[in-house]
Amino acid sequence: MANQQPSSGNPRVDVAYRRKKSAEEMRYQIVSFTLMIFLTIVAFVAVGYEGFSGWFTVPFILLLAVVQVIFQLYYFMHMSHKGHEAPALFLYSGVVVGAVTILAFTTIIWW
Amino acid sequence: MSTYAQKKGFGAVLWDYLTTVDHKKIAILYLIAGGFFFILGGLEALFIRIQLAVPNNDFVSAGFYNEILTMHGTTMIFLAAMPLVFAFMNAVMPLQIGARDVAFPFLNSLGFWLFFFGGVFLNLSWFLGGAPDAGWTSYASLAMASETHGIDFYALGLQISGAGTLIGGINFLVTIVNMRAPGMTYMRMPMFTWATFVTSALILFAFPPLTVGLFLLIFDRMFGSNFFDVANGGNTIIWEHLFWIFGHPEVYILILPAFGIFSEIFAIFSRKRLFGYSSMVFATVLIGFLGFMVWAHHMFTTGLGPIANAIFAVATMAIAVPTGIKIFNWMFTMWGGSIKFTTPMLWAVAFIPSFVAGGVTGVMLASAAADYQYHDSYFVVAHFHYVIVGGVVFALFAGAHLYWPKMFGTMLNETLGKVTFWLFLIGFHLTFFIQHFLGLMGMPRRIFTFLPGQGLETGNLISSIGAIFMAIATIVLLINVIMTQVKNEKVGNDPWGDGRTLEWAIASPPPFYNFKQLPLVRGLDAYWLEKMEGKNGMTPAEPLGDIHMPNNSFIPFVISLGLFIAAFGAMYRAETSWGLLVLILGMAVTLGAMFVRSIKDDHGFHIHKEDLMDDDNDKGVKA
């Protein structure tokens, strides 16, 4: 829009600040990316290893999946940043509504 | 741009409305389409009451009665109440937050056309072999057994219009989150905007279960699946749950905007700040949240078991608490105010006892053990008409009078407005109060006739007489609308004289860009604040600059038309040779239109600063 103002009066301050911020951001990205690769390998190992029964493996990789989703949302999709409170609120509300539905279906309809 | 032309031919106006992406014009489209369906649903209601006026009546046959009854409920909820609520949300909410339009004007138009084509599709069932006849709840065990294409019309039509509603809801959410004027914090938002916000969130979470349920129904009926077929391992109860997980939030989707409209009215015409604003916000959010935890109170008698019944009974009763908070706040708003009994205020004052009566019967129904007696009797019919008519419909009438000047620039006649009010109020209580007792005396709901000598004659006759009053009231309103449009006396920014929020700070109707300069909001009731300090308008929050506007587009119409065509294909696919072809053709139209939309860059246009300065002198006369 034509009327928008730049966020800071001094463009140079802005650039310096942003550069620092981006470097920090990059570090997080790399750390979480490594972690995610690691978690994926762990999941494969858990499935491949003969010693674990299905009763361990299935819940375990589901847990890993949840962790990965959280990483994905917070680090790659920037939900950790300020200004994402509203999306976070709606995401969690959706999770609650979905969970209540599943809970109801599994308790009072099917079993 | 269209608005600069003063006189236009009918064709040009029609084309303008078919392609418009302006929230104010889309609001008018919703008002007209919703009003049309409201009259249609009202006629169906009259037929129901004529049939039930005397025992053993044969005005309509049993099968046809089922169709009328089903279409009355479905039309009123999905095609009348929802779009009328959307009309006010579209017309008022962007103005209240000081925005130039909604966040996605194109999607706004798409939402309307999807709703419209879905509604038309559903009603075409009357001419194509019979309307749906399994009730507005369309329980699967009945729906699967229905032999005509009626249920297919229901499932496909609601699927299309439901997509439109979902799109509209998401659009409102993004608008409120992102497009509030400078200074408009969440806790400075007018109550109607808050109601729109929570309602939209409910739409976002409640419509997907309906979509899923409808798809299962479509697959079962048209594509040979067995989700609800018990003989093949399916389960009909799944539909009931999916429907009510949607259905209960749906009733709050209707009532929260009504609460919002009344909150505005009480404050405006008591000429006082809304009492307990923050507790009102809290109660609205809480109602929205609890609304998702209570759906099984519609299913107490399906055999959920005592534990589930108890949990849902208590959760249901809990909703009465935030509702009570709101009732008291409205009364305290009036307390000590200098009240003006205009038409909207009359509706608002009458709303309180009417709605409370509905709430009280709601709590009675929520006691699971007692509900075994009430369930599927006229007592339930009385309950939901007290809340829906006494709450939602009253609000729609009130809102129509209140916002008519903002939407059309003219005032509805107050005397005729009051005539409408009294006729409707009397008719409403005549029709529905007695139904509580009919229900307690054992009259089941959804029956097409009753026998003489069971004590049901007088009650039913009174009920039918009441319906006539409501019909006359509606006709008076229509006359009022026509008279007002013919006279066409334009009014100023703040025709009620006591407007508190931003929409009253600009012309009626506002210019197509709404605010020349975005206003600076310094508190709740932003416009009132400025007036109290002796200013005659808002302080601008930005220098005058070019305004970026979206171009009109015909694509939303085409996308919706494609789905409308595809729905016919899906329905006739199994029994005709051309069905599949039509299905593919329809989908091709829709997807093709979406493709065009995504590859064609449309950057909109700018209104230049100089043009804005030019029409400083004649502001208020442009639509």
Ligand code: HEM
């Ligand atoms: C205090 C708040 C409320 C309570 C405790 C409540 C409770 C209930 C209960 C327990 C039923 C099921 C009765 C049965 O089928 O045996 C019911 C039905 C119904 N309620 Fe409410 N209700 C409340 C408010 C509302 C509101 C605000 C609306 C709409 C604006 C509404 C609309 C309906 C409808 C449409 C039905 C009938 C659905 C059908 O079977 O077709 N209720 N209510």
Ligand SMILES: [Cu+2]
């Ligand atoms: Cu309910």
